Each structure stands twice: as C-alpha cells, then as structure tokens.
Amino acid sequence: MIQISFPDGAVREYQDGISSMDIAKSISEGLARKVLAAKVNGQVWDASRAITADATLQLITWDDAEGKNTFWHSSAHLMAEAVEALYPGVKFWVGPALDRGFYYDMDLGGRQMTDEDLIQIEKKMNELAKQNNPYIRKGISKQDAIQYFEEKGDEYKLDLLSGLTDGDISFYTQGAFTDLCRGPHIPATGAIKAIKLTSISGAYWKGDEKNKMLTRVYGVTFPNKQELDAYVLMLEEAKKRDHRKLGKELSIYTMDDDIGQGLVLWMPNGTIIIEELEKLAKETEEAADYKRVVTPHIAKESLYITSGHLPYYQDSMYPPMELDGTKYYLKAMNCPHHHKIFSAELRSYKDLPLRLAEYGTCYRYEQSGELFGLMRVRCLHMNDAHIYCSKEDFAQEFRAVNEMYLKYFKIFGIDKYVMRLSLHDPAKLGKKYIDEPELWIETEEMVRKVLIESGTPFVEVQDEGAFYGPKIDVQIWSAIGREFTLATNQVDFAQGRRFKLEFTNKDNSPETPLIIHRAPLGTHERFIGFLLEHYAGKFPVWLAPLQVKILPISDKFMDYALAVKAKLRKAGVRVEIDDRSEKIGKKIRDTELMRVPYMLVIGEKEVAENQLSVRRQGKGDTGTQLVDAFVDLVVDEIENRKSAE
C-alpha cells in the first residue's frame, strides 16, 4: 500500500501501482471524466501512469493551466494524426502547446497548404477525436527509436533523438499515429470536442533562415463547443480591436525602417496618452512618498558585470559600443542606475524606505521574429521604481505595491487579474539564478506570506523568477477576455550585496537593504497596446487624445465655436473645431471614426440660447446643455478620471 497526500491535506492509502485516473474514479466518476492529467510530487504525469511510492497528488482538469497545456499538446498530436492520414509521407518536427492553442511544424515535401486543407484536417480531426483513442505511452531504447524513424525515413525526429539520453525516451501512440514525445498527454482523444485550426505560416527549421522552410499549422481546441464559440467571437472582436490597426487609424504610433524594428515613434496622439499615464503614475507615487530620478540610457560594462546583467541577461541586450577601450551598453533595466543613486550618499534607517521612481527607457534586443506591434518591442518606457527597505519594512512595502496595482486596475476597469508568483529552480542556481539557495527560499516565503495575508489571488510557477529573486507577474484580462501579462513586482536580495549598498541601522551598524523592483503600469508600449484593445480605441475622456470636437453646422457659427473652444481650452480640455465645409452628417461620422468622446454640434438654435448639442461617442445625441454646464461636466470627468460606461 502507498500513501497519497491530497492538496486539501487529506492522506489516503491505495494499492501500490494505482493510476491517478483510478484514484479519481474511486472518488467520483464525475471527477474522473474531467481529469486530463495529474501532478504527482509536483510533476505533471499521464493520468494513466502507475504510482509506485508514497506521493502528493493533484488531479489536473481543464481549469488548471497544466490541464489546458496538456490538452493542447495532445491536440497537436491529434492534428498530426489527421495530417498523416490525409497526406501520407509528411514528416513532423515539433508540436508544442502555446499560451492559447498549439502548432505543429511539418515538412509536406513541397506541397503548399491552403485554407481548404485546414477545413479537411479539421474534419479528419473531429472524426479521429470521436474514436476516443487512448494516448498510450511506451518507454523505448534509443536504438529502437532510431531504428523506427530510420525505417520511416524521418530525418527530423532522428535529429531530435540525437539530443536525447537513452533510458529517457518515450513514444506516444493514439490511433494510427506514433510520435517521439516526453508527454504527458490526456487520457484519450474523445475529450477534444471542439476544434479550430486558425492559421498557416512558414517557419524555418530550428528557426534558422539558412535551413529549410517548414509549414506551421496553428490551432486551438476546447472540451466543449461553447468555449470555442466564445473564443472565436473573442478573436473576431480582438481583430477589430487590434492595437496595430487602431494605432494607425488613430495616429497613436508609427514605426520606420530607418529607425529600426521594434522601435516605436510615438505620434502626438500617442504622446498625449503617455503623458496622461505618466501624470497618473507621478501623482500616485508622489502620494506614496516616492522620489523621482533621471538616469542615462547607457552605462559602462563594469556596471552590468556588477549587477549580473552580464552574463545573465546578455542575450537580451544590444551589443556594446566600444570606444577608447571602454564598452558602453544600452540599459536593459533601470535598476543598476538607481542603485548608484542610492549609494551616492550616506543612508541611514531614517532615510528608508527610499523609493526611487523613473519612467526609464530601456532597450532589449528581442529576436525580430518575436516583435509584435506594441506588445513586443525593443524600446520600453517602464513605469519603474525601486524601493530600498529593511527586512522589517518589507511586508508593508510589498503590500503597498500590491494595493497600488489594485488602485490602477480600478481606474482602468480591469476586473479580472491574477498574480503569478514566479520562483527559482534549485537545479539552475548559479546559472539562471544567483547562487543563494537559502535567500531564495526565505524571500519566496516572505512574498507568499504577503499574498496570502492580503487575500490576493495568485498562482505559483516554478523556474520563472528573475535572476536576482522571486517575482510576481500580473496577468490581466481585457474587456473582451484576452489575457495580457503586464506588470511586475520583484524582490531582490542579491543586487544590494553585489552593489555593496548599505544603510546605517538603528544599532548604528551597516546593513544591506532589500530591494523591491516594481512596474505596476508595465511599459507604455504594452500598456497602451492593451488599452487600445481594452477600450476598442474609445478611451475615457481623461485619456482621449482629443476630448472634444466642435462641429459648427456652417461657417456662420465659427465665432461662437471659437468662443466655446477658448473656454474649454482655458479649462484644460483638448478641443478642436471641424472647420471644413462639409455637411454635419459627414463631420459627425468622421469624428466618430476618430473615437472623440464628445462632439458639440452648433447651429442657429445653440448660438441663440448659449447652448450646445452634445453627442457622446457611442451614445449619439444626449440633448442640449448650457456651455458652462458642459465645461463643468467634462472637467469633472477628466479630473476624476471617470470611465466611459
């Protein structure tokens, strides 16, 4: 008999060799139907795999991130099975799960795949799914595996095999399809009830443009039709709200080949949004006793050796500028610069917590294939700050940062969010992570405690910490339910010591501060990309580049229009007049297209009565108002940063 411990603390005895699925069945058949995989001693396994010793067990369903991941990975295998059935002789490279869905790279021997093919593959996949074939795992020796793929003539899997260790190799088979795979997989294909292949693209083998171009097919699957329908609807809405499309239509930003990929030029309209966001951040941070600093965008190599960015982060940095025997790097993060400001003066416990804030611009050399509109760029304007504090102050400071996040979420109408606590991997100490095993465990526990005590929803993720400490990534969902990873809040126990930062504590002894790195609004680039989708370009008045447009019905009313404009402008409102000789209908349509929150139509009647006909974006005519009343209304909406409802 073996002892199985469950997440709720319960411990039960089972037959040695029992599978997670059988355990699930022993609890309830309903539960068993939902099980996709199981976490055994922290590792995700096939639900059918035998457990042969005492273990902790967590049953994994669609509701878990690992459940979706396994589901989509198994769906990639299902797609491969369908493709092989339709196009015999096809060879496969890799087929991973993505954040949302999956893809498989394949060599179709020169065949061009079309949208029509996707429909056929989808049909075949549905057919195969209905057969409810189990995913069967088989350990295999390296020699046998090589022989299998040599007989099949599959150079891609042979290439993959060359990198694997004998004894660690497994095949998975469902129906007529067998793949080299580490797993895990869902129990059987029948769980895949709704299938959508979304796109085809080319992808160089191993991402190297000197290699052959393979065909990459993307898809997404769900355990029921309703979720697929909702997802397709969301995709369609997301397409309409695509920040690249809106960014161009609303003159928010542009890019240019002579500047460089991933380097955003912010047009006047985008700059207004940037400045409003900075104003909000400055007000919020000033109220929380932050101090602002300004630092250069470059520094000498020695700074980044001290910080550990060289070598830990080198791959993401632009190459150095070498001059007079010195190497200068563009900064990829602001922290080392802020540490230098901390150490520029003697610090006492009375000066702490010291909170240094800067909208610092950082440069990261993302691979060109990964660049995407504003979401993945090479120049990042970060809402950055570093909080230097003692251990005693840590919990309070960390909690205050979390509360700042919640305050911002409220302003932007972000209802759904989750904090992702990213931890280190002990196996990678000294490589990916600073080699301080005890401090890792201590600070991870401190952060976990704050999150639990403050009732913040969070999940834990292994092996995704920063190199200097654990971090919290904040995931938020836009109004149409799309997920964005946005802000960050990190604890750093390492850099303080690396930079020899010290303050004199109450006992008059030198002490190294803990450092909190935080960026609640993330970067302008990603946050404005998110906001464009979230608001579909219909920004609340305080953020709208143009807040009010005055539409005189004819030139006769220009004097009045100018007087209204002057009044609004004096009150700090961004306002323009449409002075074209166009019909009022066209003026309204054009202004709607630019998503201007308020339109003021002015004709004979309005002038006579010192009134305005007020149209609200998306709501149409809202009646007439006295000029002063309208000014008060719009100023109130701006000053209180009200959401459009």
Add this chain to the structure above:
Amino acid sequence: MIQISFPDGAVREYQDGISSMDIAKSISEGLARKVLAAKVNGQVWDASRAITADATLQLITWDDAEGKNTFWHSSAHLMAEAVEALYPGVKFWVGPALDRGFYYDMDLGGRQMTDEDLIQIEKKMNELAKQNNPYIRKGISKQDAIQYFEEKGDEYKLDLLSGLTDGDISFYTQGAFTDLCRGPHIPATGAIKAIKLTSISGAYWKGDEKNKMLTRVYGVTFPNKQELDAYVLMLEEAKKRDHRKLGKELSIYTMDDDIGQGLVLWMPNGTIIIEELEKLAKETEEAADYKRVVTPHIAKESLYITSGHLPYYQDSMYPPMELDGTKYYLKAMNCPHHHKIFSAELRSYKDLPLRLAEYGTCYRYEQSGELFGLMRVRCLHMNDAHIYCSKEDFAQEFRAVNEMYLKYFKIFGIDKYVMRLSLHDPAKLGKKYIDEPELWIETEEMVRKVLIESGTPFVEVQDEGAFYGPKIDVQIWSAIGREFTLATNQVDFAQGRRFKLEFTNKDNSPETPLIIHRAPLGTHERFIGFLLEHYAGKFPVWLAPLQVKILPISDKFMDYALAVKAKLRKAGVRVEIDDRSEKIGKKIRDTELMRVPYMLVIGEKEVAENQLSVRRQGKGDTGTQLVDAFVDLVVDEIENRKSAE
C-alpha cells in the same frame, strides 16, 4: 590714392600704403589710442599694416570680440617674453587667445612651475608692458625660419614650421622676444595695463598622452585695472557659485565611474528642477500650439546617412552597435526622428506649421578632456522642437521662437543676452556645410531680416553655422556677469529635401517645408548648471527642490507641525519637517545651508495663535503670519513663478 569704405557707409580717399592706425589718427588721436587692430576687407590685420588697394575698413577696439582676441593673443606673447627672460632656454609650443584670456604651452626642461613663479612672471610682464614695445611683423622664408629655430634648438617651433607653406610665414617681435606667428597683434605692449596669471596645468604635447607633458600657464589681461578687479571679483563669486560644488551640496546630481564620464545621474532634488522646467516648457509650447512626440534614442545607420549626420557629425557620435548586419547609433540629435514622424502621414498646408516638441535625450561623445560638470556632458536632455513650415510662414514662426526666448529670459531674470547669428563659410561648402550656395545666402538673409525687424540685439559670426543651415546661438550672462552659450535656433533648408518631406500646398502641388530647429532652454544639463550659478543655489520658490521647511522648537509642537505640513502638501507645496532633537538655531542654520526658501518656526505662541513665524532664505525673520495666509502667499509665488528679489 585708394578708396576706403567705412562701416557707416562713408568712403574716403587716402594715400596708397597708409596704415589703419594712420587713418585712425587722421580721424582723431583719441580714437587712435583705442585701436587694437583693424578689419580690412573682412580680415583682421595689424593696425600698422599698409593698405595698398581700395578696401573696406573697420577699426577694432577692446569693445569688439576681435579686439579682445587680439589683445589676449598679444598678451600670450608678452607672457612668453617674460618667461624667457626669467628662465632662459625655455621652449614654447602654442599660445592662443581663449574666450576669456589666453594660455601658452611651454617646455621648462623639467622645472616645476609654482604659484610663486606666477607672481614673478606677472611682475616681469608689467615691467615689459611699461616699455611699450611695438609688435613688429616680419615676413620670412621657410628656410630662414627653420635656420632660426635650428640655431635656437627649438624642436617645437620646427614641428609647427613643417606644416606651413613658404611665402605664408611670419615672425613677430616685441622687445627681446621673437615668435613664429601668423598674427595679428596689437600695436604695442603698453596697452596691456592689468595682468593676472590665473593657473598652471599640465598639457600633453598635441593633446596626445603618449607625448611629453608640457606646462600650460593661463592668464587674463585688461586695458585697465578696474576691469581686472571686476573680473577677479566675478571669478571669486563664480567659485563660490560653482555648479559642481553646489550640485553636490544640494544633492542635485552625481556622476559615477561605472556609469561613465559625462553621464549625469539626476538625484531627486535635480529631478524636481528638471520636472519644473519641463512643465514650464510644456505649458509654453502648448499655448503656442506645439505637439509633443516621443522617439527612441537609437536608430539605424541609414537614418543618419540620409540626415547627413554621417559623415558630417560622426566625430561627435558614440560608435555604432552592430548586430545581425545592422548598425545602430545613439542619436546625437532628435531631428531625424521628428522628420520621420512628419513623413509618417500625408501633410497638407492646413496642417502647417507643424511644431513637434520633445524633451529628447541625445548622446554626444565629447572628448574626455572637454567634459566639465554639467556644462559639457555626453548625455543631453534637450528642450527640442522642430517647426515645419512654408516659406511664407517662416518669418512669423522664427519671430515667435525669438519671442519665446525673451519670455523665458524674463522668468529667469536674465537681463543681458545677445543672439549670435552663425553663418556658413563658402570655402567649406560640401565639406563642413551642405553644398547649396544659393539656399545658404537666401536663408541667412531671411534670418537676418527677422532679427533686424524685431530689434533683437545680435552679432554675426562667420563659419559657425550648422551643417544644414544658419543658426542663432543665444549668449546669456548670469547674475554675476559670466557668459554662457545656451540655447539655439536654427534654420534648415537641407534636411527637408534629404528626407523627401512634403506637404500639399494651396496649389495642390507637393512642396518641401522649411524646418526650424529650436531649443530655448537648451539642455537640462547646461541650463541647470547655469541656474545654479545664476541663483547661487537659492532657487526661486517654484524651482526649489524643497520649498518650505517646518522647524518645531520642540517635539511638543509636532502635531501642529504635521497639520501645517498636510495643509501645505495638499496645496501642492514641497514641504518637510525637521523633526530632529536639535536646538532651533542649528535647525535654522542647516536649513539655510540647503537654501530652502521658507522656514516656518513653530513654538508655544504660534500654536496658540494658529500662526507661523516665517523666515525667508537670505532675509531672516519676516514676522508671523496666519497659516492660511502663508499658504496663499507661497502658492501664489509658485503659480506665478515669481523671482526671489
């Protein structure tokens, strides 16, 4: 007889071969006594040199920049004569005039010069000046010149001679001293009435650290004692107001070896000043219908080839970062980035003038020897904007920019200023300047016309234009009379065409805009350096990092102090409490040292009467005030950006 034309338009006839000095004497002996040199056909000559053909003539006195320059160059010769008399065998390298004063580099054969030596040299110089020896020019063949210095064993002058062309070589002799020199010089040593040798430093021969270290002696001279006294007083005051000293004392900025030379880290106090200046600029520019943009700090090589920065400006740029076959450069100017924003959308004459503004950060690789505190740095935050306009709009736009300068001067109490119109040199077209001779003349004339019509004081300088057009540098004088070159206002007829910028004009045809580059507040670095000296660190309230300090006489009054603080903070005032257990006298002294404008002393009486004892920086106790009255007073001072008087 020859015809001589004077600046006032008069033309007179003189004997062929007459000297400028003789012409001056023929006008008046008083004038002749003041003549230091003469500008003949635009070139500065010795006043004693014979004029042998019709010419334009401008007599040069101490009041002219060229007069001071000649005076100081002659003073360098006088110093060399004194040094040679005192230390026979000394060898000289070069001895130029500076913006203020002169230096001479010399090889003393291993002798260390001391401050005591300077006194002796000064004494000797005074003695030699009284002899009133004339500076006598003698043309000499290269062979004879080489023979002279070979006999003297002077390898430095021989090195200089090797670069000169026969027929173009002259010696100057005054008293017992003869030097290889192109001239010109003042008539005789007697004009030098007041002498001050200011410092000694080491200087590598030809600025190359592999070469021998020479001794450089700096000095300054004047035609009368009063001007020297005023100058010495100004130097002493400048020393007290040294922006590097104040910058450290007031925690304005710091530098760090690991960041790099010339790269400023702005501390919280400096950042407050930066943000106040940016706020002022944004308000001013918004009122003038500027639009703000934000652009990256790097761009690809191709951008700078188009702009002409490569090769015209390459020496001042950081070297490239090379990656994936592409070279990226740090931007040395914002203009090309702004041009890309101009060209990102179709532009019509209705969109013009388009004024794009950005506090852009630029990077220039100044030689390390030239770096100096905030005045000469490698990272520059520029109050930049580019105005794209048609030729018809040019005069109005250019005048509006000039008016903006004057508005700023008033706010900062800058009473003395002059605009320096820098023109091109026709001989350097295609090398230092874009090769467009006609456009140079046309735009220079446009700018001159605006300056004359608007009654702005200005001087013209040859061969100092930007490579793309004429520019105006603004020279201002600080409160203690020191001169700073600060802001810039440039016309650009070249880049519009290079970038193929176009707008559709009223005739529906494409037209290239003129571009005005302007930076009225210059860079944060230099302007804050200037302000530190100008105000001696005693900033007006609106600029002061800390505006009010509350000094409770004892802990008993802390509640009241906190209430006053809350009230001031709510009104937007930067306020702190000195809560140390120190005597009130010490609290006042420490706060005075930090140049905080207002100190509020709180004791028994103040609490009882809801009052404050108000001390004003530099004025001491100004009596008691009710709390609300004081809040109103300080808010008014801030909002109206009042100067401290």
